[in-house]
Amino acid sequence: MSPELVAVLAVILAAMVFDYTNGFHDAANAIATSVSTRALTPRVALAMAAVGNFVGAHLGTNVAKTVGDGLVDLPIGIPSLGIIFAGVLGAITWNLVTWYFGLPSSSSHALFGGLVGATVVASIGSVQWTTILTKVLVPMVLSPVVGLILGFLFMVGLMWAFRRGHPGKLNRGFRHAQTVSAAMMAIGHGVQDAAKTMGIVVLALYTGGFQDNATDIPQWVYWASATMLAAGTYTGGWRIIRTLGRKIIDLGPAEGFAAETVASSVLYFNAWVLNAPISTTHTITSAIMGVGATKRLSAVRWNVAGNIVIAWITTFPAAALLACIFYFVTRPLFV
Template sequence: MDVALVLVVAALALTFDFTNGFHDAANAIATSVSTRALTPRAALAMAAVMNFAGALMGTAVAETIAHEIIHIDDVGTRLTLVAVLAALVGAIVWNLITWWFGLPSSSTHALIGGLVGAGLAGGIAVYWSSIVEKVVLPMVFSPLVGFGIAFLVMVGVLWIFKNVAPSKASRRFRIAQTASAAAMALGHGLQDAQKTMGVMFLATTAIGWTMKGDPIPWEIKILAAAAISAGTATGGKRIMRTLGRRIIELDPARGFVAESVSAVVLYVNAFWLHAPVSTTHTITTAIMGVGATKRLSAVRWGVAKSIGMAWVLTIPAAAGVAAIVFWILHPLLG
């Protein structure tokens, strides 16, 4: 039974990874598509390739998910596997709900919320200090940093190119957006695919196939990278429309700055802070930051408010769904 549960967890984890790919594909390419720097087909193909490459660049975020959200050392194998299964269902359900309504919510926080909700429902200890340090604080500060730096960098770009003809500047930034979109897609793979690796590693550790402190097996890395890449290739037009046009009408210069700043924030959190931050939150607030350089009223704050509400609800909503699923599954499987 435990082996079967591990296989089900792995299948659901890859399903979550796939939904993460099409849910968050817009994070990397919406600005490039909206400014016509890239065609949707070319942008999706590029993003899929860069997502795959980014997924193989590190494991620090995966280890945070595997070892610093819920405490499984003194918990039975079956209880742990049912909790992880419930967490994945909670995250997938929230991803699909927000995708349906075109809201760019965080797949990262949906998964973490699912783990917390299932853990609490099963009486599994939660690493609250780690969650505050590596989830809550980055959740608050990364978007603020993305907004502030994007605003300042955009002001600098406007000053540097103030004497350049707008049409000439736009052509240059359309070309530059190919690089910035690729950097953003690489950061998305680096951050988001690792979360699936972490969940799968958590399941294999619970059953004893791997040990805490072991390197993450290459099979898990390849599967996670392939699933998010495939999901990205299918696109996410509903959310792409929200990020690319509904928050603010972007021009190539602002698209380039928003993508570049977001990519830097993702790399810093992955390589130095080992924090699983939301690519969605980061790019969305960066878009708001560059948009605010036109004038504050240029940003459609009503849309931003709806997105903000989805952000606030993500962790508790995913946790609630995961807890309900755990209470249903545990009597049947536990």
């Protein structure tokens, strides 16, 4: 077995571990609202989310190409594989830290931060800062704002449309509707997050010299990424599920439906129209805040929301710093 193949396999293994942690870390994105409103039982919700993530992975080609070819420019060779390896380890570590504290931070931005941090400190290759700005940093700021505003407006529209409805019948109806909106959210998570792992794998194949570019995605990469994300999702991330489902605001079925519908729509638009790899965590969390604010501003527990925002802000630089450390530790293995 050649050194290049060993290095590529190490990066792919790390990417699959990241994909798994992404699944249990971000399971809350798809199911927290449905579980908290009792529209779905936890295990049914997790199973549906796993299937949705699996399906969505096959629809995220544009996002995968952006990650694989648009964020960093690395030369072919084993040292470049060491950069990718360190970046993924940084993202995994930050996922575990935020999961332990129950903070719904962005696995996506952890991955991007790790990749950028390792590339900068290695002085091998270069970061495509224009793409980082337009496809990562700007959407990182705008997607929560859009989710917050659209969540508020959509919920106001629902309240007006069903203002004369019977509360009991409406709750039952929206619980059924949440089955659809949660499935949309699960597929959207697969479109965005499985695609990011696919991008890392094809980047590793390219820098290892096993394919001619970082945009062609072999079928086995789709299946491997989708399977690991689905498996991670099914194990659940109960700490973060509790944070999203109960600690920000007490959601009802209508609020849950509104938040999931808005968030999934934003995910699809960014993936299929803008080719932008945005954070599912930022999007659903901000949508929940916007929906909750229609009750009254004090209904949202802003102290919890503040802790989440701090986690959002620190994710990119924290993962970058961790990746720098991992790069210096693991560099002797990639020479």
